[in-house]
Amino acid sequence: MTQDLTTIISSATKTVEISRAMPTVIIGERINPTGRKAVLAALKEGNFDMVRQDAVNQVKAGAVVLDVNAGVPGVDEPALIQKMMGIVMEETDVPLCIDTADPAALEAALSVYSGKALINSVNGEERSLEAVLPLVKEHGAAVIGLCMDDDGIPETPEKRLQVAGKIIERAGKLGIGPEDIVIDPLALTMGADSSAGILAIESIKLIIAEFGVNITMGASNISFGMPDRKYINSTFIAMAILAGLTCPITNPMVAQVSIAIQAADLVMGRDDYGMAWIKAYRARQKALEAQS
Numbered sequence: 679m680t681q682d683l684t685t686i687i688s689s690a691t692k693t694v695e696i697s698r699a700m701p702t703v704i705i706g707e708r709i710n711p712t713g714r715k716a717v718l719a720a721l722k723e724g725n726f727d728m729v730r731q732d733a734v735n736q737v738k739a740g741a742v743v744l745d746v747n748a749g750v751p752g753v754d755e756p757a758l759i760q761k762m763m764g765i766v767m768e769e770t771d772v773p774l775c776i777d778t779a780d781p782a783a784l785e786a787a788l789s790v791y792s793g794k795a796l797i798n799s800v801n802g803e804e805r806s807l808e809a810v811l812p813l814v815k816e817h818g819a820a821v822i823g824l825c826m827d828d829d830g831i832p833e834t835p836e837k838r839l840q841v842a843g844k845i846i847e848r849a850g851k852l853g854i855g856p857e858d859i860v861i862d863p864l865a866l867t868m869g870a871d872s873s874a875g876i877l878a879i880e881s882i883k884l885i886i887a888e889f890g891v892n893i894t895m896g897a898s899n900i901s902f903g904m905p906d907r908k909y910i911n912s913t914f915i916a917m918a919i920l921a922g923l924t925c926p927i928t929n930p931m932v933a934q935v936s937i938a939i940q941a942a943d944l945v946m947g948r949d950d951y952g953m954a955w956i957k958a959y960r961a962r963q964k965a966l967e968a969q970s
């Protein structure tokens with residue numbers, strides 16, 4: 679059994695430790711126009727109110743890291759991501775996960791960030807490895823490695839493990855250690871393939887047995903096109919936490935999801951005396967009382 683690694687990321691003032699010995703780290707997904715039409719429309723009009731609200735509200739709901747994605751078609755992504763990050767850093771003090779496929783936007787984002795960022799992402803394609811890994815090294819960042827390459831997303835856990843291994847090896851050659859690599863085995867949509875969930879979970883198990891790295895996942899992809907998605911997402915996240923998921927990218931403002939994560943941490947023995955669970959329960963009670 680490979681030893682579990684600890685990934686450390688930070689903002690100017692806060693450090694977040696990701697490991698299987700610690701409570702699950704929620705990376706808030708909501709600051710993202712690609713997945714959300716309302717945010718897209720607002721950003722196109724130069725309105726950043728939703729970015730501000732999503733930053734504050736996700737942290738209130740338990741996000742310890744915020745994903746920031748500025749993928750608006752036809753817009754200057756480097757300038758937009760800088761602007762969005764500036765707003766998020768004004769409103770909150772949590773570390774950021776810089777979510778872009780554009781190396782120019784990534785460079786722009788890193789240049790305005792103070793702390794150790796989580797870069798989202800690199801993948802096994804030659805082009806991606808060459809563009810992203812030197813920036814990870816130069817800025818002393820951590821990086822999410824997606825289990826896909828020139829041939830797309832592999833169908834078997836064994837092949838996803840291979841891609842993870844390639845990314846870890848290539849990073850190692852530049853002096854980036856496996857503790858600074860968080861692997862995303864990629865959860866596809868169950869609507870397209872009903873084995874998508876178990877494939878992702880088996881991939882997690884293989885990858886951590888071999889490399890001991892931390893694991894992230896955009897966990898809401900799994901239920902796309904299904905009704906009652908919150909129940910699927912929360913169950914899937916809890917099962918994936920047992921398999922080794924340590925920092926899901928998800929929406930903490932969905933109560934089912936954040937409660938399932940808290941319960942999973944309790945079951946995993948990562949919540950001493952159930953203190954976090956009881957605190958969260960009291961906060962929910964208080965919110966209910968305030969409503970009535």
Ligand code: THG
Binds near residue numbers: 713798862865
């Ligand atoms: N892995 C990694 N990064 C990722 C993903 C991943 N970043 C992007 C994405 N996937 C995760 N982020 C989001 C952000 C928002 C939404 C979903 C995933 C979202 N979707 C609405 C929904 O699903 O119903 C869309 C509704 C709308 O159009 O408003 O909110 O897998 N490393």
